[in-house]
Amino acid sequence: MAPGRSGAFDAVLKWVLLMALIAIATVVSYDYGLLTYLFGADKSKITVLIAVLYVGFSGHCLWILVELAREYRRALQIKEALARSTKVPELPQGTMMIDRYMADVIRSREHPSEVEGNAHLLMMSLGASLRRRTKIGTYGTDLLYKLGMLGTMVGFVMMLNSMGDLSNFDVDTLRGALQQMIAGMAVSLLTTIAGLIGGILLRLEYNIADALVTDISQTAVSFTEVSLLPLLARGERDV
Numbered sequence: 001m002a003p004g005r006s007g008a009f010d011a012v013l014k015w016v017l018l019m020a021l022i023a024i025a026t027v028v029s030y031d032y033g034l035l036t037y038l039f040g041a042d043k044s045k046i047t048v049l050i051a052v053l054y055v056g057f058s059g060h061c062l063w064i065l066v067e068l069a070r071e072y073r074r075a076l077q078i079k080e081a082l083a084r085s086t087k088v089p090e091l092p093q094g095t096m097m098i099d100r101y102m103a104d105v106i107r108s109r110e111h112p113s114e115v116e117g118n119a120h121l122l123m124m125s126l127g128a129s130l131r132r133r134t135k136i137g138t139y140g141t142d143l144l145y146k147l148g149m150l151g152t153m154v155g156f157v158m159m160l161n162s163m164g165d166l167s168n169f170d171v172d173t174l175r176g177a178l179q180q181m182i183a184g185m186a187v188s189l190l191t192t193i194a195g196l197i198g199g200i201l202l203r204l205e206y207n208i209a210d211a212l213v214t215d216i217s218q219t220a221v222s223f224t225e226v227s228l229l230p231l232l233a234r235g236e237r238d239v
Contacts, residue, residue, distance in 0.1 A: 008069050008070075008072045008073035008076060009069045009073070011065050011068070011069055011072075011208050011209070011211065011212040011215075012062070012065050012066060012069050014208050015061065015062060015065050015205060015208050018204060018205065018208070019058070019205075022201060038190055038193075038194065039051075041183070041186040041187075041190060042151070042186065042187055042190050042191060042194075043158070043183055043186075043187055044151060044154045044155075044158075044187050044191065046147055046148075046150060046151040046154065046187075046191045046194075047151070047190055047191055047194040049147060050144055050147050050148070050191070050194045050195055050198050051194070051198070053140070053143065053144060053147070053198075054144065054198040054201070054202060057136075057137070057140040057202055057205075058202065058205060060136065060140075061137065061202075061205045061206055061208075061209060064133050064134060064209050065208065065209055065212065067133070068130070068133065068209060068212045068213060068216065069212065070096065071096055071097055071098050071130070071216055072212060072215060072216045072219065074094070074096050074098045074099065075098045075216055075219040075220055075223070076219060078092075078098060078102060078223055079219055079222060079223035079227070082223050082227035082228055082231065083223075083226075083227055085227070085231060086231075087231070088106075088231055088232060088234070089102075089106070089228070089231065091103050091106055091107075097126065097129060097130065098126075098216070098220065101122060101123075101125075101126045101220060102228065104122050105118075105119050105122055105224060105228060105229075105232075106228075106232065108122065109229075109232045119224060119229060123217070123220060123221055123224060126217065126220055127213070127217045130213045130216055130217065131210075131213055133209075133213075134206055134209045134210055134213060137202065137203070137205070137206025137209065137210075138206070140202055140206075141199045141202050141203045141206070142199075144195050144198040144199040144202060145195050145196070145199045146195075147191070147195050148191050148192045148193075148194060148195015148196055148198075148199070149192070149195065150191070151187060151188065151190070151191020151192060151194070151195065152188045152191060152192050154187055154188070154191070155184045155185060155186070155187035155188025155189070155191065156184065156188055157184070158180065158181075158183060158184030158187060159180070159181045159184035159185060159188070160184075161180070161184075
């Protein structure tokens with residue numbers, strides 16, 4: 001890492017790189033006519049819904065990453081400040097989760113005999129609060145998978161419906177039934193493919209956010225155990 005660079009926003013850069021690769025793949029697919037066929041052959045339009053939801057969840061992932069990157073930057077700043085400090089830190093006045101966490105740890109040490117072990121509980125609470133922001137990624141991935149499965153069922157229903165229209169066996173009727181069966185099969189396969197690809201790519205995006213949450217939690221544990229609690233204990237002995 002370069003001097004003076006914290007790397008707090010590296011996760012955002014990873015997301016941008018991933019989206020750039022996805023955009024290139026999308027352009028190539030469009031150039032070969034794959035996207036046109038995907039959206040045109042799907043009579044149920046479930047693939048369009050999957051694409052819209054994927055774009056929406058990707059935007060949410062970017063927003064979450066930016067917010068978490070700010071928390072990580074703040075955690076690194078606190079860690080660096082505490083490493084240089086020789087006295088009990090002042091109560092943080094910021095509104096970020098890391099600031100509130102640090103303030104809670106300091107307050108919990110005002111009566112140490114009554115709050116033994118509260119710092120560890122606060123660490124667990126911070127980790128849970130951070131992970132709650134990325135939970136929607138699990139829901140979004142599962143939703144795209146389920147929409148793909150729904151498209152599979154819709155395609156099968158379309159195929160069966162075409163067979164039910166066979167009142168006679170002349171050439172025109174058979175041709176029409178066969179075309180409907182092919183359309184139903186296309187819906188079944190294309191929506192499944194769209195749901196799988198969308199779910200996998202969305203999971204990759206939110207994995208970046210999950211990794212950032214882990215980095216924030218580890219940094220918070222590090223500055224709490226190595227610097228903050230020893231400084232507070234020293235301040236209690238000096239009183």
